[in-house]
Amino acid sequence: MLETFILGLIQGITEFLPISSSGHLLLPEKILGFQDEGLSFLVAVHVGSLLAVVIYFFKDLMQLASNWGLSLVKKPHDKAQATLAWWVVIATIPAGLAGLLLKDIIEVIQNKEAVMILIISASMGGFGLLLWWADIKAKKDALLKQGQDEYSMSFKQVMIIGFAQAVALIPGTSRSGITMTAALALGLTRKAASRFSFLLSIPLILAAGLLLTKDLVENPSAINWNSLLFGTAVSAISAYLCIHLFLKWIEKIGFLPFVIYRLLLSVVLLYLGLKALG
Template sequence: MTIYEIIILAIIQGLTEFLPISSSAHLILPEQILGWRSHGLAFDVAVHVGSLLAVMIYFRDDIVRLLMAWLQSGFTKQQTSDSRLAWFVIIGTVPAGLFGFLMKDWIELNARSALIIATTTIVFGLALWYADAKASQKKSIDKITLKDTVLIGIAQAMAIIPGTSRSGVTMTAGLLLGLDRESAARFSFLLSMPIIMAAGLFSALDLVEAQHAVDWTALLYGAAFSFAAAYLCIHLFLSWISRIGMLPFVIYRLILGVVLLFFVFA
């Protein structure tokens, strides 16, 4: 890849990893419109590392607080709101981990077509609109229950289907369960960390087994630009989401889905 392609793809990955607009739908566009080649396994690992570092650094205070509360609860047997939230992040990760482990190869072979990505981009975009428009949005993040966690975790597992958007479907589930917009987004971001880490590790293992030659300059640029885009995205999204709502992202998803359908049937 050229430096230009590396920067564009890294920024796309960094932004779309956390916005509810589907990273897979965007990463297919350069191939469909510009004829770019697939970015490859090593680059995929690099941009995942960049995104993971961004969300971990942004939420570093939350991570430390939740981790300390979780460890303390193991010794004292007393649960606090922070230790419960830490457990819920762990529990909410399980469905996606199991589904990903069991279905990853099948999805790769059967569900990565432009038609499927366009369809899921539109369908789950409309689901996000419904959740944002109709849900009560009264619960804060410290009011999340075990039932909420399991349902959001199951929703996250659905994101293995390309075009769904991991952040989009978890925010949709959170809103439908009564969480306010910022709480739905924050819980989605916290849930993203184990999943992004697992995806990066599996990709890294595949990379080691494949024994590809590695362009370290490309990987460094990819990780750096993915980190910058993801960090800025998280900050702005959390700052604006209570005011602007999900409608701009819904409209964007619908337009994106239609564009993809155009390339499918053109």
């Protein structure tokens, strides 16, 4: 149960913080000697993350869905909500298409352990520095009171964030990290960039969970339901708290602590990658 708790905690926290879940999921196996929990466990912890973000943004999601639906047939009650809902849909498309087109290439890279670790190390550090630059720009915008909220984005800004999200297919990039980086660079406030990134996570986590479920159905295995339920609960609770605390503190602390953490982890992964090469 300790392994299940730690893995669920890692999934719940790293799914939404800008520090890359792929980099962290390597650590329990490489450093702590954990065994692979299997496909069913991956499905479970993804469900936990999805539950957390849906519960946290439930009221917003109901408003977005309602106004988006009305926008298809008539004038919505809240045009800003309808527009934001469309932005979430549109910004999801590039990553969805890229995932389908590059699925085979990604699987080949994942099967080459040393190469995978070194790519994650490089992405962790490189995109971490890019996040630092974007955060400095956002801080200057805040001082000049020029930051935008998530409701005032243009189509061009949304598409750039969408294509940035597709870049997260590179292991170690961090989906939340790269979308927040793009949003900050485009002029959104720290909180607005974070909120939009969290909303964008919902369709992609759902899609990932469905794909994993499909693979699980095609390749059934013995399932430890106690472990799955426990892992789901840990992932959901930790993810919910992560979202809440992140949005509460991000305007005050900025992204520098996450940048420093990414750079340190990049060095650790570089060592593990070189060691795996022999």
